[in-house]
Amino acid sequence: MEINVDLELDASGLSCPLPLLKAKLALNSLQAEQVLKVIATDPGSERDFEVFVQQSRHTILAFEKDNAIYQYWIQKGS
Numbered sequence: 001m002e003i004n005v006d007l008e009l010d011a012s013g014l015s016c017p018l019p020l021l022k023a024k025l026a027l028n029s030l031q032a033e034q035v036l037k038v039i040a041t042d043p044g045s046e047r048d049f050e051v052f053v054q055q056s057r058h059t060i061l062a063f064e065k066d067n068a069i070y071q072y073w074i075q076k077g078s
Contacts (some may be wrong), residue, residue: 003061003073006034012069016044020052023074027058032078035061040070049074 011019057077
């Protein structure tokens with residue numbers, strides 16, 4: 001599956017809640033429907049991002065977990 005990414009955020013090495021905070025700031029800079037790709041290494045990010053999208057208008061289009069790398073494709077809600 002090919003997802004067009006408008007902005008990429010590398011939050012590798014950052015601990016909870018920094019990946020989520022940085023993602024929120026990055027999403028604020030995007031237009032509705034644009035896509036943010038987040039790369040994180042914090043296992044807690046999986047839970048954080050899940051809860052975040054449930055409480056917002058954003059959508060996780062895709063999620064990949066490879067070893068200790070977590071990748072999220074988040075589409076900004078309108």
